[in-house]
Amino acid sequence: MKNIVAPSLLSSDFSRIKEESERLNESSAQWFHLDVMDGVFVPNISFGLPIIEAFRRHTTKVLDVHAMIANPDPYINDFKSAGVDILTVHYEACPHLHRTIDAIKKAGMKAGVALNPHTSVSLLSEIIQDLDMVLIMSVNPGFGGQKFIEHTYEKVRSLKAMIDMAGSRTIIEVDGGVNLENAPKLVAAGVNALVAGSTVYKSEDPLKTIEALGNA
Ligand code: DX5
Ligand code: ZN
Numbered sequence: 001m002k003n004i005v006a007p008s009l010l011s012s013d014f015s016r017i018k019e020e021s022e023r024l025n026e027s028s029a030q031w032f033h034l035d036v037m038d039g040v041f042v043p044n045i046s047f048g049l050p051i052i053e054a055f056r057r058h059t060t061k062v063l064d065v066h067a068m069i070a071n072p073d074p075y076i077n078d079f080k081s082a083g084v085d086i087l088t089v090h091y092e093a094c095p096h097l098h099r100t101i102d103a104i105k106k107a108g109m110k111a112g113v114a115l116n117p118h119t120s121v122s123l124l125s126e127i128i129q130d131l132d133m134v135l136i137m138s139v140n141p142g143f144g145g146q147k148f149i150e151h152t153y154e155k156v157r158s159l160k161a162m163i164d165m166a167g168s169r170t171i172i173e174v175d176g177g178v179n180l181e182n183a184p185k186l187v188a189a190g191v192n193a194l195v196a197g198s199t200v201y202k203s204e205d206p207l208k209t210i211e212a213l214g215n216a
Contacts, residue, residue: 002214003187006033006064006173007206008197009055010046010144017051021058027207028214031064031086033175033195038069041093042142049075049082056083066114066175066195068141069093073100080107088112088135088173091119101130112173116141117149121159128162131170133193139176144197148177153189160190180209183216 007029012020024032034052039045056063062085069075072089073096079087087109094100097113104111112133115121117140124134136155139146156172163170174186175195183194194213203209 002028003183003191003216004031004171004173004193005029005210005213006031006193006195007200007210008033008035008144008175008195010035011197011201014047014051017054018058021055023207025059025061027210029061029210031062031193032059033064033066033197036065036067036069037142041070041090042068044142049078052079052082052084062086064088064173064193064195066135068114073103076100076103076107076109080109084109086110086112086133088114088133090114090116090141091123092116098127098130101127105130112171114141114175115155117151121155121162124159125162128166128170129168131168133171133173134159134163135173135175135195137176138174138178141176146177148179148182153185156186156189156191163190178213180212180216183213187216 037044037046064086065084066088087104091113101111110132114135138148138152171192173193174191178194178196179199200206200209
């Protein structure tokens with residue numbers, strides 16, 4: 001089975017959202033990965049709801065939103081209205097995670113939880129059954145183009161064991177420094193969805209790179 005590939009649009013040209021969406025619509029990428037950063041939870045500000053809406057107007061692919069924001073709860077319905085399919089919030093930003101996940105699902109989206117590199121997957125043991133996805137950060141969130149943290153493989157393996165033991169259908173996504181060299185190892189460890197920013201955008205032929213990641 002092919003891996004899900006989610007190109008990270010953080011490094012795309014936002015003055016050309018229509019053209020960029022049309023190009024990716026022709027690719028084998030199943031998802032568009034959209035990184036929302038608030039300058040509080042992470043030391044960077046990216047974009048918000050109007051940009052998500054703009055991508056929604058030009059694609060029918062799954063919009064996979066990675067919310068790197070300190071307080072996602074008041075915006076859950078806004079993300080849904082903007083056309084989001086999967087909303088991932090950070091474990092470290094949600095003191096009432098169960099309530100947040102419940103609200104995301106009730107709004108009609110798939111619910112994901114992202115873990116920073118220092119956050120143990122074991123902290124999800126009581127909620128894994130309720131999660132559609134877990135996003136393992138393989139860099140510290142905030143910027144594209146960073147170096148992949150090798151400890152990620154171990155985290156993916158522990159998470160996969162937890163999911164299997166719970167008999168859950170939770171998807172594992174990895175984000176940060178993903179490339180053609182580490183992708184096959186991540187897939188072997190149990191990853192289902194690969195986020196890739198620089199690897200796609202800095203390659204000579206982004207569509208071919210997406211295809212290669214899908215077959216990794
Ligand atoms: C980083 C973002 C990533 C980023 C990935 O905080 O969550 O999605 O765009 O970029 P690369 O693939 O270049 O590490
Ligand atoms: Zn991301």
